[in-house]
Amino acid sequence: MRTLIIDDERLARNELKRLLEPYHKIEIVGEAANAEEALGLITELQPELLFLDIQMPGKNGFELLTSIEGKAPDVIFTTAYDDYAIKAFEFNALDYLLKPIDSERLKDAIQRVEEDREHHEESTAETPERASRVLGQNDKVFIKDGEKCWFVLLGKIRLFESMGNYVRLHFDDQKPLVLKSLNSLEDRLDPENYFRANRKHIINLQWVEKIEPWFSGGLLVTLQGGDRIEISRRQAIRFKDLMSL
Structure with missing residues (x-):
């Protein structure tokens, strides 16, 4: 190691x-x-x-x-x-x-x-096979948080937010927690649709509504629904390349 x-x-x-x-x-x-x-x-x-x-x-x-x-x-x-x-x-x-x-x-x-x-x-x-398969917008995922369960189209999840040993999923008006690391989820998500904005957040690019310049060369992204996520300076370079023609 x-x-x-x-x-x-x-x-x-x-x-x-x-x-x-x-x-x-x-x-x-x-x-x-x-x-x-x-x-x-x-x-x-x-x-x-x-x-x-x-x-x-x-x-x-x-x-x-x-x-x-x-x-x-x-x-x-x-x-x-x-x-x-x-x-x-x-x-x-x-x-x-x-x-x-x-x-x-x-x-x-x-x-x-x-x-x-x-x-x-x-x-x-x-x-x-399951661990190596990349998940995209049209895949459905089963989510369980306590007594509540959802079977959700992955494309509806606009934001993945690290919360210690858990990840909070943001979709509709729901914000359940799942016992996963953000790194392990990143391995499973299609990089064409899901972007690691910073250490704590992965955003669904299909939900990006507004992009603004931010401090120290970073970017501030507003998602549909109002979530505002900072993209770090280094990741902002990758983000611009990914989103440009």
């Missing part, structure tokens, strides 16, 4: 590397002292897992994750503060380790990562 360690303290990085030595499935491919370094290494090395400090000079760990375009690696936060736990799991963190890192807690975190990956691989192996 290709792993990147991100922490502004060199001694903390060295200690974590030492603690990770017994875990042969963890391949440390690089380390970074700040978010700027980390973004470059994430693009270059394509890690599958981040050990990420929260408080760093410049952008903090949450701001770093927000800056990652497309699929983000799995994340285990490492921090000296316990104030950020709830927010960490809003970012789909697999675990949250307090410094100094306890070897038993680290063991639990690694086990959680392995179980998560095994579950994903088993799900793919059980239904390879």
Whole structure:
């Protein structure tokens, strides 16, 4: 598992590397002292897992994750503060380790990562045809949220919104939650019709009503129904290419 360690303290990085030595499935491919370094290494090395400090000079760990375009690696936060736990799991963190890192807690975190990956691989192996099939506007999907169920034409879903370990689907006047990650849904959706606007949102391009310039070279898209979604600067370049003649 290709792993990147991100922490502004060199001694903390060295200690974590030492603690990770017994875990042969963890391949440390690089380390970074700040978010700027980390973004470059994430693009270059394509890690599958981040050990990420929260408080760093410049952008903090949450701001770093927000800056990652497309699929983000799995994340285990490492921090000296316990104030950020709830927010960490809003970012789909697999675990949250307090410094100094306890070897038993680290063991639990690694086990959680392995179980998560095994579950994903088993799900793919059980239904390879279904898992690999791209879904388009005319496909119908079954949605269950608590006691409520829907059988919905995918083209009616105008927005997919990440909510921690869940995704909120927006269609008609309904907003059910499904236990999926936004990344896993993105793999299943036809890229000709569904666009990853930012880390938290995928929009249905057929529902775009208005496009406006936004801060720092980004765009603000208004969907039919009134949802307003910001497209990040880097994604705005892709969006313009996709929507142009």
